[in-house]
Amino acid sequence: MLYLIYAESANYCGYGMHFVVEADDEDHAIGRTEGPVEEYFYEQDQSQIDEDHGEDFDGPYGSIIRIERFGPEHDTWQYYQDPNQSEFYYKVNI
Numbered sequence: 604m605l606y607l608i609y610a611e612s613a614n615y616c617g618y619g620m621h622f623v624v625e626a627d628d629e630d631h632a633i634g635r636t637e638g639p640v641e642e643y644f645y646e647q648d649q650s651q652i653d654e655d656h657g658e659d660f661d662g663p664y665g666s667i668i669r670i671e672r673f674g675p676e677h678d679t680w681q682y683y684q685d686p687n688q689s690e691f692y693y694k695v696n697i
Contacts, residue, residue, distance in 0.1 A: 605697075606632035607673035610640045612648055613666040614655075620644075623683065624695040629670050639695050640665035 606626055611619035620643055626632035644665035645652075652660050674680060682688040 605673040607671050608636050609669040610665050610667045612644045613663045622693045622695055636695050
């Protein structure tokens with residue numbers, strides 16, 4: 604089953620990222636996505652974090668805000684299927 608997870612930076616305001624993950628249930632989806640969320644927001648925020656907190660800052664970098672089942676019945680499925688919109692969906696283990 605696919606899940607859509609919305610996550611934001613744990614350190615700065617701004618728009619987050621949608622992660623799509625294949626998992627058995629919500630807990631499994633969160634477990635599979637926590638690492639990629641941390642990596643994504645580390646890369647996005649690294650230079651600002653280094654400037655604000657120094658290079659010894661050890662996270663957290665991202666925060667999961669929402670999780671939902673994801674498939675053809677979801678309101679945003681059509682955008683996920685659109686190749687021009689694919690950059691807005693970070694795929695985890697797909």
